[in-house]
Structure formats: C-alpha cells, structure tokens
Amino acid sequence: MDFEDTPEEAAFRKQVREWLAANAPRRGEGVGGDELAERTDKAFLAAAKAWQARKAEAGYARITWPKEVGGFGGTPIQQVIFSQEEGKIKSLDGLGGPFAIGLGMCIPTVMTYCAKEVLARYVKPALHGQEIWCQLFSEPAGGSDVAGLRTRAERKGDEWLINGQKIWTTGAQISDFGILLTRTDPNVPKHKGLTMFIVDMHDPAVDVRPIKQASGASGFNEVFFTDLKVKDSMRVGDVGDGWRVALTTLMHERLAVGGGQGGGLDVPQLLQLARDLELEDGPALRNAAVREKIADWYVRSAGLKYTTYRTMTALSRGQQPGPEASIAKIVVAAKLQDLTAYATELEGELGSLKGEDAPLGGMFQLGWLSAPGLRIAGGTDEILRNIIAERVLGLPQDVRVDKDVPFNKLPSGR
Amino acid sequence: MTNGDVAFASSRRAWARQRATGGVVAILPQWRTCRNCPIALPARLSIVAGKQHGMEGMNFDFSDDQKLLREQARRFLTERCPPKAVRAVLEGDASHDRALWSAIAEMGWLGTSVPEEYGGLGLGYLELCVIAEELGRVLAPVPFASSVYLFAEGLLRAGSSAQKAKLLPKIADGSLIGCFARSEGAGPLTVKSVRTTFKGGRLNGIKRAVSDGLAADHALVLARASEDSGERALCLALVDLTAQGVRRQAEQSIDPSRKHAQITFDNAPAEAVGQIGEGWGITQAVLDRAAILTAFEQVGGADTCLAMAKAYAMERYAFGRPIASYQAIKHKLADMYVNNELARSNAYYGAWALATDAPELTLAAAAARVSATQAFDYAAKENIQTHGGVGFTWEFDCHLYYKRARELALNLGAQRSWKDRLVTALEQSNAA
Structure with a gap:
C-alpha cells in the first residue's frame, strides 16, 4: 500500500x-x-x-x-x-538489530536521568554504531517479576560493589555497555530498594555466557557480576529510584519489540507458498480451508498495520499515542507461531526439513523455531495481557502478597 | 454563504437547531467548503496538505468535526435508545421502533450520504460511518442499514435519474423505507441460487430472510432476467412492496430486534435498476459498501460488550475480591480489547476506501467485515461468560448483543464467503 x-x-x-x-x-x-x-x-x-x-x-x-x-x-x-x-x-x-536496544531503550533512559558529562561521553558513540548497549534487567529469580531481582549493589565510598547474575540479556556478548538494575536496599519492599547503573561490559568482573536457544541461535545471554566496581557517577537516577527509571526503559522496550513484524514472515510469504504448492485437490491457493486461514491472518496483520497508522496519527498531531499501541506484540507473536506452523503443514513431510533443505529456504521453519521467544521476550503474552487489563481497561491488580513486605522477608521458592 | 448553507440553515433538521448552541452544526460549512479536498478524510495516511488546513502529517483518524458528530449521536442515542427500546421490538410485533425512526429522520442522518440534489445532506461516507458505529453501540432497532446502506446505495449506484429523484428524497426524510432482497435458500448467495425471475416488468419468486422486509415500503430484488448463462442473466428490480402480487410474512429470527420476512412475488409489477446483466455486479458493489458501514455497527456493539463485561467484573465479588482481579477474566477482557482495536483499525481503512472510492475497496471491505464479525462475536459470547449465570437470563441485556452479533455476522453473507472474497482481492492486488 x-x-x-x-x-x-x-x-x-x-x-x-x-x-x-x-x-x-x-x-x-x-x-x-x-x-x-x-x-x-x-x-x-x-x-x-x-x-x-x-x-x-x-x-x-x-x-x-x-x-x-x-x-x-x-x-x-x-x-x-x-x-x-x-x-x-x-x-x-x-x-539495525544490534543498535535497537541501545538507541531504543538504554540511551533514552540515560538521556532522561544522567548528567551532561555522561551524555557527552555516551550518546554519540552509540548513535554512530561505535558502541553497542544492552539492558540488564531479568534474572533467574525475576523474569516477568523484574522487581524481584537479587543482584546486589553495595556502596563503598564513591563506588558500588556489584555481585549477582542476569539472564535473557539480548546482545550482551556484543555489547560495550549496559544499563544494570540492582538491589541496593533489601530491607524495604521490593520496588523501593532498586538502583540503576551504567556498566562496562568489558570489565573483567563481568562474565558473559551466550545461551543456546531452542532455535539454535544465541541472541541472549547469562551475565555474571563478581565484585564489579562501578563509580557512583555511573548511577542512572537516584538511589532507590531504580524502579521508576526501569519503567522508562520498559515503556520504550514494548514500543521497540512490538514494532517488529515477526521477521517479515506474514501473509505475503504464505501466499507465495500457497501459490506454488499442490495439495490433493489442486493448488493450495484454491483450497477453501487454506484461503480461510490466509484471510484470518490477513485481517490481524492489516488491523495491526492500521492501528500503527492511528498511533502515528496521534503522534503527528502532538498527542500521546492511545493504548492501542500496546496490542502489537501479542498479535505479532501469536500470528508468527500459528502461521509458520500452518505453512509447514502445507509443505507436508518436507516441512520437517530446515535451512536450505526446506522449501523456500526454510523461512517458515526458522520463524516457527523463533516464535516461542517472541512470545516471551519484552513481556510475555500473559504480562502484556495484564498490562492491557490494568493500565488500559483499568481492572484491579492481582492480589500482591509481596507488596508491603521487605524484600529480604519474601519467600523465594525455587 | 453557499447554497448548501442556505438550504441547511432553513432546514428542519436538528443539526440546524443545534447551530445556535455552537454544536456540531457550526462546522458544517467547513465540511462543505472542503468537499473537494481531503480535509475530512481519515485517510491516506498522511495526506492532508498541512499548510492549507493547519495540520500536518499522518491523518488516519476522523476529524474533530466528525468526532463532535459522534458525541452528539452518542448522547442522542443513549437517551432515545436504551436497552428497553431494543427489548420492546425484540419482544413485540412491531417491525421497528417508529418513534426512534422519526427522531433519526429529524436528525437528518438518513440523508447523510444522499446528495443534496436528492434531498440529502451530501456529506459523505465518513459521517455515515460515525453514525453507524453509534447505532451499533446501542443496537438501534430501526431499518437504517436496509434503507440507507443497501437500498439507497443501490439506487445511487445504478438507479436512473427518475428513480433517484422519486425515491431518494423520501429515503432521506424517512417517509419511505427500503430493503434489499437477495437470498432464497440455505447456503451462500450465488448466481446460481437466484431463481426469482424478472420478465416483462413482472417479478415471480420467493425471497427469504429479508432483513427489515416487514418495515420496508420498497425493495431492491436480485432476480433472473434472461436465459443468459452466469451473472449476465441477473438484474436488480425495484418493487413497491405494497403493490398487488406481493405477499409478506414474518420469519422467526435469532435476533427479533431486527425483523426478517419472507417475501413472495406473484406477478408483482417491478422495474429494472441498471441494465440486465449488471445485477450481480451492482449487488457486489453495494454489499462491499454496506459491509464497511456494518463493520462500524459491529465495532460499536463489540465495544459495548467489553464495557458491560468490565462493569460487571468490577462489581461482582467472588472468593472475597472482584472477579476483575482474576487473570482468567482480565486476559479474556484484554483479548476482547485486542480484537476490538484490530477491528476498529480495519474499519477505519474501510472508511477511507469508501470515502475515496479507492481501488482497494473490495479488499478493505472484506477485511473490515471479517475483522469486525470476529470481534463482535467474541465480545458478545465472552460477555455472557463473564457474567456467569445471570448473563444467560432474559433479564440481563447480554443476550441482546449475542443475538445481534450473529445476525450481523450472517446478514450480508457469512465470514467464509467474505474470506474467499478477501483472498481473491489479495490475489488481484498482488497480480497488479
């Protein structure tokens, strides 16, 4: 169009x-x-x-x-x-992939909270692709519940001593810097004891280990911090204000992750497959069941596309985008998973091949193998539905048993 | 003042009365002066020439003027069409809510897209989309869709000057109600399924499940007019339903707030609308346009379902807290919201295609239709589910929406037909 x-x-x-x-x-x-x-x-x-x-x-x-x-x-x-x-x-x-997180989330956060001298040092190299950034929030004990994180930062004079582990950190293995969310006070309820820092990913106290994903790729990592020393001037926002700072980042994250269209796998690719493929009763594109599926996914793609136009319209009129922007990732991720699985079904037994051996270079197989990650990264389907329910529709929050309890008194389970 | 303004200012319509109060009407002249440029369009992503209109950038939304119209329509219908009014038609024998119909005619809505030369306001389809959404929101039990989206649209597209001059002013002022009779048996409407004949100025045959067939005074009838093969045999016929040779009988409907009729034609006098051989093409073109307007009704209905489900979930307590705090309910309502937004966006695109008569209109109509049908169906059934047992009682209003959702899903043709039409349009747009 x-x-x-x-x-x-x-x-x-x-x-x-x-x-x-x-x-x-x-x-x-x-x-x-x-x-x-x-x-x-x-x-x-x-x-x-x-x-x-x-x-x-x-x-x-x-x-x-x-x-x-x-x-x-x-x-x-x-x-x-x-x-x-x-x-x-x-x-x-x-x-643009390697810079999406840095320029889309980290640098906007740094720009909101850091001093001029800090900006003078970091913004330009990030913009020019000389330095790559990652976002160090999730932990083994805190994925959807980010504020449950345990990485500890203790003040030692003008420095902070950091110990702990992050996980699911996209691009950590290629990053030069990261924004790190830590716990600086375990004696207060969990959201209140957090503080954010800029860390040097090349510091020897930082150990990055790529995680091999179900798709075979290694986009994200585990990151370990062992007695990492960070200057107080690298703090982003106030001590104990880390949750508010992190929300700034996460707001940008959902815009950035939701902006993807599932690797460009969508109805046009399915049409391409259906046009050339013979089913029992003729070309797949002439099959009524196939056509219904194509139409189902098309209306979701088109609906999302025009929702984006509505968002852009609000932006161009100088208004805040409405809540409609929050639906993108839920729609894209589920569609990617369903559409690619269906495409492999059409391919029959050869659908079980991948890469160059599979029909159309294995694009549907790659999409299907990656789809579970898209449904989780940047807020799971479930968390995003909670967000829509609570922030858009105004439904009450779930009962929070951890709300007023000091972090170090919380039960931790596994 | 332009002629249009004079006509408007002296008109009986309620919009005019509001002029003094600084309401919607004040903006009408602006609509008129901008008729030949895209100021009022939600359209073409972008497209508004910024300097001329003091806006710039993407413009995929209704204008402020149209939003005012929406507010006005919502206020009016909230007052005049409460669920009680819908129930009165649903539970009674009346073909529609006559008082509401007169009031709507007074407001000038029936002539929204009818050109001024035929007694309408000649505003355009975007304003009609706005009104459609509000009618759908309250399930207005009036033959608006049949008379305006279908009958008037058919005449506008294919009628002779004489036919238009004779009937459109009456459609616009509400003194005449029209409908469109198509189906004859179970299954989708196809060329082959049309058996009713139109020969020598006489109609013979039986049409079934004609929406608003009881309320209507005139009908457009899809009929077979020659022995030619395929769609070349079909023609649209215009018939006075009060004439000799027409027999009407109420049919039971899953949604009795919109009455359906079986209409039997026994040598009924009729005249052709358009040429013989054009009947199928005109029908498709009219259905495309009606699908977009109906999508707005569906989006309005789906929105109400979400609002009802939310309101109930907030006040209903179980296990010591509002059920709206349980994720099973929250996620259901979030899914409703997602579907509704997708449907709304597809409908917006349809509105743009309708207003600009874009080459993409068929694709846009099918997408708007499918998306809105899915959203309303889902919202209506899950609204009942959210209410639990009381949602299934006659006393609660949930079933009114459940019924209307399915009725709108089937009227104009079922999803499977529209999905096929959508993919055909996609193939053509890819081939082009």
Whole structure:
C-alpha cells in the first residue's frame, strides 16, 4: 500500500530514496541477515556498524532526536518514511538489530536521568554504531517479576560493589555497555530498594555466557557480576529510584519489540507458498480451508498495520499515542507461531526439513523455531495481557502478597 | 454563504437547531467548503496538505468535526435508545421502533450520504460511518442499514435519474423505507441460487430472510432476467412492496430486534435498476459498501460488550475480591480489547476506501467485515461468560448483543464467503 504523501513528506521520501540509493550497500556486498537468525558474527557486526555510522553522519540514525544530540530533528512521520524506505532494501535486513536496544531503550533512559558529562561521553558513540548497549534487567529469580531481582549493589565510598547474575540479556556478548538494575536496599519492599547503573561490559568482573536457544541461535545471554566496581557517577537516577527509571526503559522496550513484524514472515510469504504448492485437490491457493486461514491472518496483520497508522496519527498531531499501541506484540507473536506452523503443514513431510533443505529456504521453519521467544521476550503474552487489563481497561491488580513486605522477608521458592 | 448553507440553515433538521448552541452544526460549512479536498478524510495516511488546513502529517483518524458528530449521536442515542427500546421490538410485533425512526429522520442522518440534489445532506461516507458505529453501540432497532446502506446505495449506484429523484428524497426524510432482497435458500448467495425471475416488468419468486422486509415500503430484488448463462442473466428490480402480487410474512429470527420476512412475488409489477446483466455486479458493489458501514455497527456493539463485561467484573465479588482481579477474566477482557482495536483499525481503512472510492475497496471491505464479525462475536459470547449465570437470563441485556452479533455476522453473507472474497482481492492486488 503506497499511501500518498503531503508535498513535504514526498520531498522527504525522495531525499531519503536518493540517499539510500547512493549509500546503501549493494546486494552481496552487504551482509544483511534474516532478523530471526540473530546473527552476531564479525562480518555481520562490521557491516551493521558501518551502516549505522553512515546513517549517523547523514543525521538519519535517529530521525526524531534533536539535532543537538546528533538526530535529524524530524517528525515521527519522517521516521516512519525513513524506516519504510530502508525496509525496502534487502541488503539492509537486520542491520539495525544490534543498535535497537541501545538507541531504543538504554540511551533514552540515560538521556532522561544522567548528567551532561555522561551524555557527552555516551550518546554519540552509540548513535554512530561505535558502541553497542544492552539492558540488564531479568534474572533467574525475576523474569516477568523484574522487581524481584537479587543482584546486589553495595556502596563503598564513591563506588558500588556489584555481585549477582542476569539472564535473557539480548546482545550482551556484543555489547560495550549496559544499563544494570540492582538491589541496593533489601530491607524495604521490593520496588523501593532498586538502583540503576551504567556498566562496562568489558570489565573483567563481568562474565558473559551466550545461551543456546531452542532455535539454535544465541541472541541472549547469562551475565555474571563478581565484585564489579562501578563509580557512583555511573548511577542512572537516584538511589532507590531504580524502579521508576526501569519503567522508562520498559515503556520504550514494548514500543521497540512490538514494532517488529515477526521477521517479515506474514501473509505475503504464505501466499507465495500457497501459490506454488499442490495439495490433493489442486493448488493450495484454491483450497477453501487454506484461503480461510490466509484471510484470518490477513485481517490481524492489516488491523495491526492500521492501528500503527492511528498511533502515528496521534503522534503527528502532538498527542500521546492511545493504548492501542500496546496490542502489537501479542498479535505479532501469536500470528508468527500459528502461521509458520500452518505453512509447514502445507509443505507436508518436507516441512520437517530446515535451512536450505526446506522449501523456500526454510523461512517458515526458522520463524516457527523463533516464535516461542517472541512470545516471551519484552513481556510475555500473559504480562502484556495484564498490562492491557490494568493500565488500559483499568481492572484491579492481582492480589500482591509481596507488596508491603521487605524484600529480604519474601519467600523465594525455587 | 453557499447554497448548501442556505438550504441547511432553513432546514428542519436538528443539526440546524443545534447551530445556535455552537454544536456540531457550526462546522458544517467547513465540511462543505472542503468537499473537494481531503480535509475530512481519515485517510491516506498522511495526506492532508498541512499548510492549507493547519495540520500536518499522518491523518488516519476522523476529524474533530466528525468526532463532535459522534458525541452528539452518542448522547442522542443513549437517551432515545436504551436497552428497553431494543427489548420492546425484540419482544413485540412491531417491525421497528417508529418513534426512534422519526427522531433519526429529524436528525437528518438518513440523508447523510444522499446528495443534496436528492434531498440529502451530501456529506459523505465518513459521517455515515460515525453514525453507524453509534447505532451499533446501542443496537438501534430501526431499518437504517436496509434503507440507507443497501437500498439507497443501490439506487445511487445504478438507479436512473427518475428513480433517484422519486425515491431518494423520501429515503432521506424517512417517509419511505427500503430493503434489499437477495437470498432464497440455505447456503451462500450465488448466481446460481437466484431463481426469482424478472420478465416483462413482472417479478415471480420467493425471497427469504429479508432483513427489515416487514418495515420496508420498497425493495431492491436480485432476480433472473434472461436465459443468459452466469451473472449476465441477473438484474436488480425495484418493487413497491405494497403493490398487488406481493405477499409478506414474518420469519422467526435469532435476533427479533431486527425483523426478517419472507417475501413472495406473484406477478408483482417491478422495474429494472441498471441494465440486465449488471445485477450481480451492482449487488457486489453495494454489499462491499454496506459491509464497511456494518463493520462500524459491529465495532460499536463489540465495544459495548467489553464495557458491560468490565462493569460487571468490577462489581461482582467472588472468593472475597472482584472477579476483575482474576487473570482468567482480565486476559479474556484484554483479548476482547485486542480484537476490538484490530477491528476498529480495519474499519477505519474501510472508511477511507469508501470515502475515496479507492481501488482497494473490495479488499478493505472484506477485511473490515471479517475483522469486525470476529470481534463482535467474541465480545458478545465472552460477555455472557463473564457474567456467569445471570448473563444467560432474559433479564440481563447480554443476550441482546449475542443475538445481534450473529445476525450481523450472517446478514450480508457469512465470514467464509467474505474470506474467499478477501483472498481473491489479495490475489488481484498482488497480480497488479
């Protein structure tokens, strides 16, 4: 669907197209990968960093950031236009991945809470792709219940001594810095004793171990901290105010994660498969059951797309986006899982193959293998439904037995 | 003042009366002066030329003026169409709520999209979408859809100048009600399923499950007019339902707040609307447009179900706390919300396609239809479930929505037909 632009928007789109044509790596030259493949190898990272740097030099790295911090000073619509045009270029697929968390979540949080000198040090290298950031929140004992985390930070003069473990940290193995949420006071209820820090991921006291996922890829990691020393100047927000700071990050996270479209696997790919595949009674695309499935997923995709347009409309009118923005990830993740499973069904016994051996390069198999992760990362389906129920619909919170109990008096189970 | 304003200012319509109060009407001239540019469109993502209208950027929402209309419609219908009014039709023999119908006619809503030359307001489809959503929200028991989305639309698309001049002003002022008779037997409407004949100016055959067939004065009838094969044999016929040779009989309906009729034509006098051979095409075009407007009714109904379920869950206590605090209920309501938002967004896109007569209209209509049907069905049944036993009683209003949801899901054709139509449109748009 190519919606018409205003003259200003059309001019901007033209400018972006021309710039992309002149600057994007050609097919084969770039090493853009499938978003779902979660590549972290050197060649991919080099290409990603080079592309990020090129965008930053032209001001396109963050369209809506002010010019003073290296952005374009543009509107949300211009960001959409740029992303649309960038998304059309196959060789750029997935290249923005390594920077999504840093620029989408970490740096906005740092910008909200840190001193000028700190910003002067960190914002530009992140924007130019020289430094990658990760977000260190989840722990073995606190996934959905993030505030139940146990990583301990103790004040030692002008420094903090940090011990503990994080898990499910996307991109930790390629990151230079991270924002780390710690417990600084276990004697108060859990939300009140948290504090956030910027940490150097190259410090020898930080040990990163990639986790092999069910899909075979290793997008996320375990991270261990053993007597890590962090200067107080690296604190993000006030001592004990870490939960509020983390909410800023999480708000950005849901926008960022929900923005994905499941690795570009959607109805057009299913149509492509159905067009070429023969079932018992002829082409799959002529089969009524197949057509009903396609229509079911199409209305969810289209509904989401136009919901995004409504959100963008609110943004462009200078309003806060409405709660409709919160539905994206629930819809995308479930659709990815169901649609890819169905595609493998159509492929019959060959559906059990993967990679180059499978039909269409195994794209549906890759999507199916990755889908469980998408339903969990960035807020599980269940947590997101709670959020919609409580924050959008205004239903009461579940009974919280841990609410007014000091953290160190809470039962911990396994 | 333009001519339109003069006509408007002197009109009997309630919108005009509100002008003095600074209500909706004050913005009408602006609608009019902007008729030839997209200011009022929710549309084309973007598309509004910023400087001219003092806005810029994406514009995928209704305008402030249209939102005012929505508020006004909501206030009016909340007052005039409480559940009691729906029940009166559901439990009685009346074909519709006549008092409400007159009041709606007074408001000018029936002529929203009827051109001024035929006695309407000539505003456009976006305003009609806004009104449709509000009618759906309260299950208004009036033949609005049959008369406006179907009958008037059919005449507008295919009627002769004389037919339009004769009937549309009466549709617009509510003095004449129209309907559209299509199905004859169980199963989807297909070319083959049309057996009613229209020959020598006479209709013969039996139409079934005609929505608002009892309330209507005139009908459009899909009929077979020649021996040609396929859709070339079909024609739309216009018939006066009060004429000789027409017999009407109430049919029992799952939703008696919208009455259905069997209509028997026995040499009934009729005239063609459009050319012979065009009947099927016109029908499809009218159904596409009606599907989008109906999707707004469905979205309105689904929203009410969510609001009812929420209100009940908040005040109903079990095991010492409101049931709204249990995740089983919260997640159900969250799913309703997700479905409703998707349906609303698809309906918005449909509204854009309708207002601009976009080439994507068929795809947009099918998507809006399927999405809204799924949302309303889900919300209606899970609203009953959230209420528990009382939700299944006649006394509570949940069943009114459950019934209307299914009625709207079947009227205009079932999901499976629309899904097929959707994929066909997708194939065509991909091939193009």
